[in-house]
Amino acid sequence: MATATPAPVQGRQRQALAARISLLDKHGYLFGQKLTASMSPLLHEVVYRELGLRWEQIRLDSTDMGLFLELIQDPKFYGASVTMPHKVAIIPYLDELTDECRDVGACNTLFVRDLADGRRLFCGANTDVIGVRESFVQNVPRAAAASVYEHRPGMVIGSGGAARSAVYALHKWLQATDIYLVNRDKAEVDAVIAECTARGYGSRLVHVDTVEQAEALHGPGAIVACVPDFAPKSDAEKVVRRITEVMLRKDHKGAMLEMCYNPSPYTALGALAESEGWQVILGTEALIWQGIEQDKYWTGREGCELPVARVKETIADKLAQLSRL
Structure with a gap:
């Protein structure tokens, strides 16, 4: 995997992130820009809550690839949603790609593969398809x-x-x-x-x-x-x-x-x-189904084991709020 040098990050920001992560068993990221309105963390929150997992997807609104590559070295990191402008830029830093990721030439999902010798491989998938x-x-x-x-x-x-x-x-x-x-x-x-x-x-x-x-x-x-x-x-x-x-x-x-x-x-x-x-x-709809596919990679569960109906209800409720606004 290639490396990138992280830009300096404010100490207070790092402390806040570390404090948040300390409360979790595992954590992931939504890595990209203009993430405030993204429903991705909400979708995954529903999945983890329904499965009884103390996991969370954390928004990382940044263009700093070096910082991201540093943060994912944490042993509690389970994976990330990768959005614009990083879907193509992330590929050279990954150890393996799925067939869809390679054929499309863009990665929206990073997952981890642990080897018997203790090494961790960072793998790219494309669940947008x-x-x-x-x-x-x-x-x-x-x-x-x-x-x-x-x-x-x-x-x-x-x-x-x-x-x-x-x-x-x-x-x-x-x-x-x-x-x-x-x-x-x-x-x-x-x-x-x-x-x-x-x-x-x-x-x-x-x-x-x-x-x-x-x-x-x-x-x-x-x-x-x-x-x-x-x-x-x-x-x-x-x-x-x-x-x-x-x-x-x-x-x-x-x-x-x-x-x-x-x-x-x-x-x-x-x-x-x-x-x-x-x-x-x-x-x-695309958000829901690509997100469920991501959680199959991250949790190791089959689609039938994931709370699809509950996810759809939650997103529908969110849409109703947006409609009223």
């Missing part, structure tokens, strides 16, 4: 999947780590034919296509960059939106929105997963899709 897959599988009845999204084009809006996970899930599990990529930056799309091609599944990716092109294409069955909930401002952003509108207004109405749930899962794009007759799946 599971989150995307299960969002469709759990919310579109199996009998309807063939008519809603299977054997039809898929579409991904965006080009970051979440978009790469969406492309992978559409390709591997959701039986998409072509996969349309819609994004404001051509260079970013080219990078996604090149990476996916190098990993063996880029041949069916199609960059849709004009309204005229969109009008001529068959409508998608599954759309995954991986962009923030901001009104389009630049010319390129406005073109992306118009392309999306063209796709949503085609005769076939499928299902759209709106990955954005921060600060609220009720987005303008989701409202637009719903008004055009699409089934909209909230981003909290």
Whole structure:
């Protein structure tokens, strides 16, 4: 595993963190930036409480990779959720990668593998792909999947780590034919296509960059939106929105997963899709299913042993609070 040098951390901050950790049997981290509204710690809190574990996922809002790599050396560390801007940057520092993590080229889950000789290996997984897959599988009845999204084009809006996970899930599990990529930056799309091609599944990716092109294409069955909930401002952003509108207004109405749930899962794009007759799946669904997959790595339990129903109830309650606000 490669190393990075941590920046100085205030003594008071370290003391507070140490005091918090001392009360736990094990601890993990949510490592990234702009974490205040993240529901990840809440999700895992429910799991650990229901399992009777004195564990906690601690927010680490930081760009300091060196600090993170230092903190995870603690023997009580069980793993971490890794979010932007670290999903790609963390990979060189890991000892092993799962197949999905390697194929997507992004890591959202760090877990520990203890060897018989006492060494600890820090391993990377990508459970975002599971989150995307299960969002469709759990919310579109199996009998309807063939008519809603299977054997039809898929579409991904965006080009970051979440978009790469969406492309992978559409390709591997959701039986998409072509996969349309819609994004404001051509260079970013080219990078996604090149990476996916190098990993063996880029041949069916199609960059849709004009309204005229969109009008001529068959409508998608599954759309995954991986962009923030901001009104389009630049010319390129406005073109992306118009392309999306063209796709949503085609005769076939499928299902759209709106990955954005921060600060609220009720987005303008989701409202637009719903008004055009699409089934909209909230981003909290992807959060739940990727989080359950993470806890399978961290606790060693099977999915059937984890309190999925209780997690869904808790997240639904949180959504109700956001709706009232």
